[in-house]
Amino acid sequence: MSESNRFMDAYRQEAEELLSEIEQAILDIEDDPEDREAVNRLFRCMHTIKGSGSMFGFDAIAEFTHHVETVLDKVRAGLVPVSKRLIDLVLASRDQIMMMLNETEGHQKPDTGTRQKIIESLNAMLFESENDKTLSAEKDIGRPPSFDTTQGKDMTYRIRFRPNREIFSRGMDPALLLDELREMGDCSIMAHTDGIPSIEKLDPESCYLYWDIILVTAKGINAVRDIFIFVEDDCDIRIDIVEAAEQNVEEPVPRLGEILVERGDVIPETVTKALSEQKKIGELLVDSGSVSRGKVESALIEQQRLEKQRLSARVGTVRVPSDRLDKLVNLVGELVITQARLSQVSADMNHAELVNPVEEIERLTTELRDSVLNIRMMPIGTTFSKFRRLVRDLSAELGKDIALITEGAETELDKTVIERLDDPLVHMIRNCIDHGIEPPAERKKKNKPETGTIRLAAAHKGANVVITIEDDGIGLDPDAIRLKAIEKGLIPKEAELTEKEILSRIFAPGFSTSEKITNLSGRGVGMDVVKKTIESLRGTVDVSSVKGKGTCITLKLPLTLAIINGLLVTIGDSYYVLPLATVEECTELTKEDVEKAHGANIMNVRGEIVPYVRLRDHFEMKENKPDLEHIVIADVYDKRIGFVVDHVVGGHQTVIKSLGPAFKGVKDVSGATILGDGTVALILDVNALV
C-alpha cells in the first residue's frame, strides 16, 4: 500500500469515528440546547474532518464541511441560535459526509443535488442571522498572490531586522532567519551592538542585537518577506529594494551619506554639514555622534556591494574570434623574447640610464604576459556540464543507474587545452558507463549501492591541473589485461610486471580491439588515443584500479601551452630549460659526492638519497666537463629526481615553440625556446627523461 493510500485509509477511519461523535453531540444539543460543551465538540469534529480532508485528497468533503463549520462557528459564538432546523441540517450534513466518504471508495454515485440543497440551506441560515456581517470576509492569512515583479532577476535588498527583545521567549532564533537569508543569495550581514546595555542591566534572555542585511537575490521580494513571516508582527523589519542589478549602470553608485539618509539613520542636513568639513564622511558622522560606527560600517558594506555589482554589470563580455587571441599570445611571446634580449644587451652595456627603463619594460612585459594568458583561461565547468547529459542519456540507454558528481568546475585552464580535452574525456566517461559500472541488479548482488557514481574532478596542483575520472564499477582485472597484452605481443610472456605496469598497458597502441569489450573487463578502448592527446598537451595519464571496487584515471595537464616559467641551465655549449614548476631545488654535485656513490647515480642531499640522471651522459656530450657540476632536483611522479647539468643560469620566461613535425620522434624534449641573444634552448621533458 502506498503512503498516500495509507493516509487516506487512516482518514476514512477517523472521519467515521468523528461522524458518530457528531451524531452524539448534535443529539445532546437537541436534548439541551444550552450545552456549550456539546457545541464545541461538534465544531471541533467538523473542523477536523475539514482540515484533514483537504490534506489527504478529500477535497469535496473539505469544501462541503467548510459550509457546515462556518455555521457552527456562528452557533458557537451565539450568533446563530440552536433550532430544530439547524439540528436537522447538521444531521443531514453528517449523512452527506458519510456518503461522500464512501463515494471515494466507489460504492455510490455522487449525489450533488442533495449536497447543493444542504449548502443553500446553511447559507440561508447565515443570512438570517442579522448580526453576521463578516460572513464572507474571511481573512486570507497568506499574502495575496499578486504578480511579483521582483522575481527572476537579481535585486539588491536592504533589510533592517530589529527583533523584538522577547523574541527568544517565542522560541524563535534570529540566527536561523539570518541563515535562511544567506541561503537566498549573495548576502552581507552586519550586526549592530549599540543596543546592548551595560552588563549589570543586561537581561540574558533578551535580544539586544539588530542587523542590517544586504542581500542580492533573484527570488523576489515576497520570498524575502516570507522569511520573516513569523516575526513580522512584533519585530521591526524594513525591506527596501536598493537597486535592480541591471538598472542604470551609468549612474554613479549612491554615496555613503545618501545611503544613510535613505535609511533614515541621519537627516540630509547632517550629511551636508559633514561634507562641508571635507573629511571622511563616515568618520565625521561617527565623531559628531549622529550615527554609530556600526551603522556607518554597515552602510559602507552596502556601498561596496553595489559597487561590486555595478562593476560586474559594467564589465560585460566581448566575443573575440580565438585566432585573434592566438595572434595576441604569439605577439606577446615575441615581445617576451625581445625583452629578454633587451635586458641582456642592457646588462652588457651597463649603461646607468638604460637600466631603469629596461627594468620597467621587464615588469610590464611580465604583467602583459600574465593578462594575455589569463584571457585564454576558461573554467573547465563548461565541458563538465556537457557530460551530465552524456551520462544521463547513455545510462538510460544501457539501463544503468549512474550519478555524475563533478568537482572543481571553476578550475581554469587554457582554452586550447580544454577544447582538446573534450574528446578524451567523453571517451573515458563513456568507458566508465559502458564497461565500468555494472547494471543495478549486479551491483545489488555485490552489496554496492544500486546507483553507480562517476566522479569527475578538476583541481590546481602547482603549475598543473589534475583531472580525475573515478568510478565505483568493476575495476580493471590485471590478470585479464596481462593475458591480453601477451596475446597482443605487447609484453613478453615471462615479463615480471608490477600491477601498475600491467594496468598502464591499456594505454598501449594496439591493445584495444572492439571484440575485447565483451570478453575482458573492458577498459582500454582507444585509450592509446586518449594518452596521445594528453601527451600532445604536455600532460600525463595515470590509471589505478582496485578490482571490483572501481577505476581512477588521473590526467595531469599544464595550465597553459604558450609560456612557462623555466629554469635555464647549460650543458657544454648548449642551453636547456627545465619547467620551473617541477623544480624543487638546485645544489652542487662535487667530485667527492660522485666518488662516495661508487659509480651509482645517487647523491646524499641532507641525509636523503636522491637518484639523478646525468644529462651530459644522457645526451652523450663528452667535451669540456667542468670540475663542479650542478644538480637540479625536480619532482617527477611525486619522487625527487636530480638532473645533473654544468651550470644553472637562472629563471627564464620560456615562450614555447614547437619543434615541428620533423622532430616528432624526439622523446626527451617537449619544445624549444629562443633566448635573448637568439640562441635556441631546448625545453626538457623531465617526465620522459626518467
Next chain:
Amino acid sequence: MSKLIMTADDSASIRQMVNFTLKQAGYEVIEAVDGQDAIEKLDSHLVSMLITDLNMPRMDGTELIRQVRAKPRYRFIPIIMLTTESQDRKKQEGKAAGATGWIVKPFKPDQLLGVIKKVLK
C-alpha cells in the same frame, strides 16, 4: 541523537502524517492526542519542538502553548500551531500565548519541513 518533536493533535490522520513526514526527515516524534496528554508527556520527555493543533478536546492549543511556555525547560523551544484560514483570531491568541509560528491547514509535508527548518536549529 536526533531531535524529538511532539505533535499534539486530536486528529489521528494529521498526527500520522506529521509523524511520518518528520521521521522521514530524521526526527524522533512523540504524539499527544490533546493538550492534557501533551502536558503530561512533556514532563517525561525532553522535547525540542512542539507542533500543536489549536482545536483539541480537554485542553486546546492556546492553553497548551501557555502552559508549555510557563515551564522553565520549554521557555525557548519553537512552538508551531496548526491553524485553518478562518482562524485568524485563534492565530493571534496563539501568538499571544507564545507560539513561534504557524502552519495553515491544509499543508504538504514539504511545507511542514520548511517551517521546521525555519525555527529548529
